Amino acid sequence: MTARGVLVFGIVDDGQLRPATAELIGAGKALADDGAGPLTVALLGAVTDAHGEAVDRAGVEEILLVSSPEPSFEAHVAEAALAALIESRRPSVVLAGHTVDSLGFAPALAARAGLGFATDVSGIGWGEDGASARRGAYAERLTAELDFPGRETVLLLLREGAFEPATAAGSAPVSRLDLDLAGAARTELVERRTPPAGDVDITTADFLLSIGRGVEDEEQVAKLEEIAAKIGATLSVSRPLVDAGWVPSDRQVGQSGRTVAPKVYLALGISGAVQHLAGISAAKTIIAVNSDPDAPIFAAAHYGAVADLFEVATELQQQLG
Amino acid sequence: MKVLVPVKSVAQIDGEPLLDGAAEVSPDLLEWRLNEWDEFALEAALRLVEGDGGEVVVVTVGQEEAEEGLLACLAKGADRAVRIWDPALAGADPLAVAGLLARLATEEQPDLILGGVQSSDSGNAATAVALAGLLDLPRVAVVAGIELDGDQLTVERELDGGAIEVLRLRTPALLTVQTGINEPRYATLRAIKQAKAKPLATLGPAELGTDAAAALALAGSRTVALAMPERGEGATMIDGPPSAIAGRIAEIVTAEVGS
Ligand SMILES: Cc1cc2nc3c(=O)[nH]c(=O)nc-3n(C[C@H](O)[C@H](O)[C@H](O)COP(=O)(O)OP(=O)(O)OC[C@H]3O[C@@H](n4cnc5c(N)ncnc54)[C@H](O)[C@@H]3O)c2cc1C
Numbered sequence: 151m152t153a154r155g156v157l158v159f160g161i162v163d164d165g166q167l168r169p170a171t172a173e174l175i176g177a178g179k180a181l182a183d184d185g186a187g188p189l190t191v192a193l194l195g196a197v198t199d200a201h202g203e204a205v206d207r208a209g210v211e212e213i214l215l216v217s218s219p220e221p222s223f224e225a226h227v228a229e230a231a232l233a234a235l236i237e238s239r240r241p242s243v244v245l246a247g248h249t250v251d252s253l254g255f256a257p258a259l260a261a262r263a264g265l266g267f268a269t270d271v272s273g274i275g276w277g278e279d280g281a282s283a284r285r286g287a288y289a290e291r292l293t294a295e296l297d298f299p300g301r302e303t304v305l306l307l308l309r310e311g312a313f314e315p316a317t318a319a320g321s322a323p324v325s326r327l328d329l330d331l332a333g334a335a336r337t338e339l340v341e342r343r344t345p346p347a348g349d350v351d352i353t354t355a356d357f358l359l360s361i362g363r364g365v366e367d368e369e370q371v372a373k374l375e376e377i378a379a380k381i382g383a384t385l386s387v388s389r390p391l392v393d394a395g396w397v398p399s400d401r402q403v404g405q406s407g408r409t410v411a412p413k414v415y416l417a418l419g420i421s422g423a424v425q426h427l428a429g430i431s432a433a434k435t436i437i438a439v440n441s442d443p444d445a446p447i448f449a450a451a452h453y454g455a456v457a458d459l460f461e462v463a464t465e466l467q468q469q470l471g
Numbered sequence: 472m473k474v475l476v477p478v479k480s481v482a483q484i485d486g487e488p489l490l491d492g493a494a495e496v497s498p499d500l501l502e503w504r505l506n507e508w509d510e511f512a513l514e515a516a517l518r519l520v521e522g523d524g525g526e527v528v529v530v531t532v533g534q535e536e537a538e539e540g541l542l543a544c545l546a547k548g549a550d551r552a553v554r555i556w557d558p559a560l561a562g563a564d565p566l567a568v569a570g571l572l573a574r575l576a577t578e579e580q581p582d583l584i585l586g587g588v589q590s591s592d593s594g595n596a597a598t599a600v601a602l603a604g605l606l607d608l609p610r611v612a613v614v615a616g617i618e619l620d621g622d623q624l625t626v627e628r629e630l631d632g633g634a635i636e637v638l639r640l641r642t643p644a645l646l647t648v649q650t651g652i653n654e655p656r657y658a659t660l661r662a663i664k665q666a667k668a669k670p671l672a673t674l675g676p677a678e679l680g681t682d683a684a685a686a687l688a689l690a691g692s693r694t695v696a697l698a699m700p701e702r703g704e705g706a707t708m709i710d711g712p713p714s715a716i717a718g719r720i721a722e723i724v725t726a727e728v729g730s
């Protein structure tokens with residue numbers, strides 16, 4: 151397999167570069183070290199020289215700044231920009247983040263341009279047959295090893311937090327690349343809204359008792375909230391309880407909720423989906439109680455118990471209340 | 472107005488899979504249900520059509536077990552269902568599935584396509600947006616609100632941390648629908664019985680002008696092997712009856728947080 155290099159595609163949105171871009175560079179450097187060819191970083195958005203400096207890490211050979219006609223991320227503009235980059239550079243591997251932004255353009259580009267493609271990738275490799283990737287299967291109960299036979303370029307969306315960020319400073323040349331992106335946008339931005347602040351701030355709590363879909367019905371939520379209060383914990387939840395309208399969104403932990411950093415995170419009846427785990431990586435001690443011994447949360451937790459959440463909660467109330 | 476809703480029957484493993492380097496799980500161990508996200512997409516489609524009139528068509532690329540999911544959609548109010556299948560398509564990746572869906576969509580010419588953000592078993596979050604790419608449709612992924620006025624869509628795109636971006640675009644378009652956007656309805660017993668009388672077509676690749684090999688050639692990846700995940704260090708497990716588990720948790724909490 152000819153090694154034509156690795157391209158990291160980073161997005162600058164409203165002036166901000168996503169912190170996980172350093173992880174993409176770390177992963178790209180590992181591929182380059184394994185023989186995939188030189189590592190290039192391209193940034194799209196309202197890019198400044200400071201953004202270029204921020205991605206100048208050891209192992210990066212070239213940095214390209216691509217100005218977008220839109221001040222904030224627009225999916226069709228991103229698709230056109232990455233299509234043009236791939237067309238002109240023909241890299242062997244393109245790395246981008248598995249983010250809500252990427253979900254709006256990467257699959258469309260992959261289908262249209264006939265790329266090798268995988269999303270939510272947590273492991274990558276480069277060998278004689280080109281790129282390989284690892285991702286979850288069957289709701290994370292298994293992992294799947296993928297390859298990309300016959301694909302000249304492989305686009306991989308990497309799971310945030312799964313790769314070591316590149317930290318050592320580099321000295322790559324930075325240049326601006328003019329791409330004709332005028333007219334590429336197909337959506338018009340009306341406004342952005344930040345979530346309203348709620349009555350409770352779960353982000354500063356030391357002890358979170360967090361409940362998930364395992365509670366099954368709304369009546370149980372009030373009971374568990376009472377137990378939380380008695381044992382000195384603040385109640386937080388996984389997304390389905392907010393979706394169902396049982397609990398206000400300021401209690402939601404995860405990618406689309408809050409990022410929390412308690413001393414103890416006690417998860418009851420939460421399976422441990424990646425978007426939930428994204429919110430608890432800063433928790434000091436994670437304890438998971440789940441009736442399913444194969445629940446993925448046990449891989450992320452420090453302590454686990456296979457048990458009925460109600461029985462454990464009731465006992466906890468007696469012992470800590 | 473016609474809304475096309477691609478839906479997936481997702482598989483859950485019930486039992487211990489024997490892998491040994493296999494790229495598939497034995498079908499005997501799989502249980503099927505309709506993808507959670509697709510329930511919200513269907514509900515959004517039904518509400519749009521109830522407001523403006525028109526038709527909701529659900530389509531799946533899936534084996535026979537997927538018919539149950541289609542019947543559930545028909546019972547909830549979808550007008551027609553289409554199942555696309557060929558045994559050779561087992562293991563088709565999102566791009567291959569999108570290629571088949573694109574052929575059907577080209578015949579159906581919907582005004583709007585509403586998919587789910589992702590499927591709960593494979594979590595690709597790819598198939599619907601790949602379909603938009605093949606059809607060259609404007610699209611928005613991870614949508615938490617939809618308003619339609621003529622051919623103008625105003626949608627809420629969900630960003631990280633609960634932030635929202637309000638976007639305008641024109642139909643025909645494709646959206647991927649996020650959970651919580653609405654409250655999916657339940658079908659009545661009567662509707663469940665009547666669903667069997669609604670049109671449910673089964674098409675092979677040939678009826679869409681292609682064949683399984685050509686459809687699979689669009690795949691962006693190949694699954695070489697499945698394995699049990701490396702669990703890292705994993706959790707220290709607390710055994711015993713609930714009282715003992717609670718006792719140990721209480722100790723940890725007291726040590727970490729103070730009493
Ligand atoms: C873009 C995007 C953003 C998202 N953002 C978030 C987010 O911010 N936060 C979030 O949480 N999710 C988020 N999700 C959803 C996420 O993918 C999962 O669907 C969700 O986290 C599942 O919640 P859960 O674990 O409570 O439910 P489930 O996955 O249904 O798990 C319920 C668990 O309860 C266990 N259980 C059942 N009964 C009992 C019992 N009696 N005792 C003990 N255990 C029991 C079951 O074994 C199971 O493991 C997001 C998804 C997407 C696509």
Ligand SMILES: Nc1ncnc2c1ncn2[C@@H]1O[C@H](COP(=O)(O)O)[C@@H](O)[C@H]1O
Pocket residue numbers: 476477478479480506508509530531532533565568572585586587588589590591593594595596597598599
């Ligand atoms: N086999 C399939 N048949 C029809 N639609 C599908 C299929 N697989 C995925 N989809 C659609 O694509 C969305 C995202 O699924 P995925 O890309 O598998 O995460 C789903 O919510 C469905 O709307």
